[in-house]
Amino acid sequence: MNTPGTFNDASDHYLQFKAVQKSYDQVTLVVKDFNLDVSQGEFLTLLGPSGSGKTTVLMMMAGFESVTSGDILLDKHPITRTAPYRRNIGMVFQNYALFPHMSIAENLAYPLKVRKKPKAEIESQVARFLALIELEAFGNRTPGQLSGGQRQRVALARALIFNPSLVLMDEPLGALDKKLREQMQLEILRLHKKLGFTVIYVTHDQTEALTMSDRIAVFNDGVVQQCASPDVLYEQPSNAFVADFIGENNFLPGVVEHVSDDIADIKVSTGEVIRATRVDCGDSGSDKVTVAIRPEKLFILPTDHEYDSAITVKLTDRLYVGDFLRYFFELPDGTEIVVKYLNDHAAPRIAVGDEVQLVFRARDSFAFSPM
Template sequence: MTTDGAPDFLRFANIQKSYDQKTLVVKDFNLDVAKGEFLTLLGPSGSGKTTVLMMMAGFESVTSGDILLDGHPITRTAPYKRNIGMVFQNYALFPHMSIAENLAYPLKVRKMPKADVSERVERYLKLIELDGFGGRTPGQLSGGQRQRVALARALIFSPSLVLMDEPLGALDKKLREQMQLEITRLHKKLGFTVIYVTHDQTEALTMSDRIAVFDDGVVQQCAAPDVLYEQPANAFVADFIGENNFMPGTVVGHDGDTVRVKISTGEEIVTRRADCDTVGSPCKVAVRPEKLFILPSDHAYDNTITATFSVRLYVGDFIRYFFDLPDGTEIVVKVLNDHAAPQFAEGEQAKLISRQHDCFAFAAKS
């Protein structure tokens, strides 16, 4: 069963992958996916996320373990028999075919009656808001339009599952954001199951029901976007998802789920315990720039940090303030760009405040 109690639709059971029979690029991957779920595999280059997608598609063999789709093992099933749609970064459309012919191709391969093919092609052209474009070739469309056609072609034969490998990587920022909304709209309308691969954390947070964060072939955490952001399981997730300040310190006490940490200013701050609570052990305290505030402030707080101001950067809708701790650690605070945004002289000391709920203590080694 998946974490929310929905029945398993897709299951990865003890999946491992090695290309040389020595080094594992995917290590003991276990995950259940519910029908209709949008799951994103997120991680840096070389972390193993694309390898998992290629094994799911059947383009890479599985070294050990099993993949089950709708209760049936498909680990040794040929790719063309898996009934899976694929969307790639480079569109993979046939340049010599019209848009309508591109959409019709997977239906003709499955020997669908001609009348049904025409009706479904027209329906999907309308669905992606390209009705009237069926006679054009891919070269006559914009990048965003071509990617919508690629998406429609992956969906038109009603696949069991849709795999997307960095599908928006070739688009500029504005088009990318438009296509994120388009894919999300189609997913909600049609209810298909998605495994989506990206290294773009904003894209993952925006589109996903759950995100599996990869590093070195291992899933570090798999959870809903808000849980990953607000409750990272370890320092890698805290650093990879969004932006975080990390302050070196030493654990001086703990009580249940909270830890007291002494930082280089000599001040003690209270944090939530992540993977660190041994008194005397080195640790690092993570707190996000938007969760830090500068005194005086209307925000409630538990912790105070004395820091030295270095520089102020104007970013438009907000301002980034950079401070230094005595050990040289740089701290960033994000402040909304309004009349209350403070002014500092270089070298001036300030008091930074935070809630203990917004701070996490991680083991220094992590």
């Protein structure tokens, strides 16, 4: 399991953050001790609630914000003090930032013109990238004549056309509607697979992060809580914040009874003792913990699924969502628990007010120290 702050996986150290800190007001740190290794060609997402410092990290990477302390290395060269225009980093902005007074082709040609490339090369590159984003016929239009999705594709191509060492994307799909957003996610992945560039992607949309990324760094309060692949993040969260932020979760408060290896016996408010995987909670008796169990990992007795713990709860509500059903239960102390069932023949038929037993496996439940 990763410890927050240090990630020594099999990285080629293409992009490195070493103990980077940032303070805007000389009083508080917005980014605290940020460490990260990114491999070449990796798609890494910075995910977190607004104000968690993820955009600040991106801006420091691009050079638009200074670094208070620490170092950023790109391909082993420190770029901490390099001016933005010398970093060779492509950037895609949320509001596209296309130049409204230039045509699409001129927009794409801009980074090449700045680099004083020969005219023939510029033309062929622009044509190639227009074809890549399937907007060949739009070269002479202005950004104002394009739809949101088309603009975003142009912004993407413009950030890629000069073969940057790194591409930064600051919530690039935030302004699009849901359907278009899903299309563009696939579009970005297609280009990423085809061209093999390295991406640092910022979003607050976890679905987007889970679908697109090789790895996700979950931010909160200026600190990386966990940096791992989407499945690890979802199935083995390293603390209560990540468990809560990624996907849906139930949290049961309890007290540690006994700890053996990585399994903790925890007494919950019903008086029952449950078994959960120990993550970062204390190991002495009477330490307070919170146990996280996903709604789809809880089952109502009787069930065919194996289990090693059970709690007794009362049904308060049942919600019909269509393809699945949501059951809302309550513990005697008021804690709410949600259980998700596929809407098939196995879905139990119980009435509001019924007392039932919910069961789960220790490997699907995680004991964290409370947030």
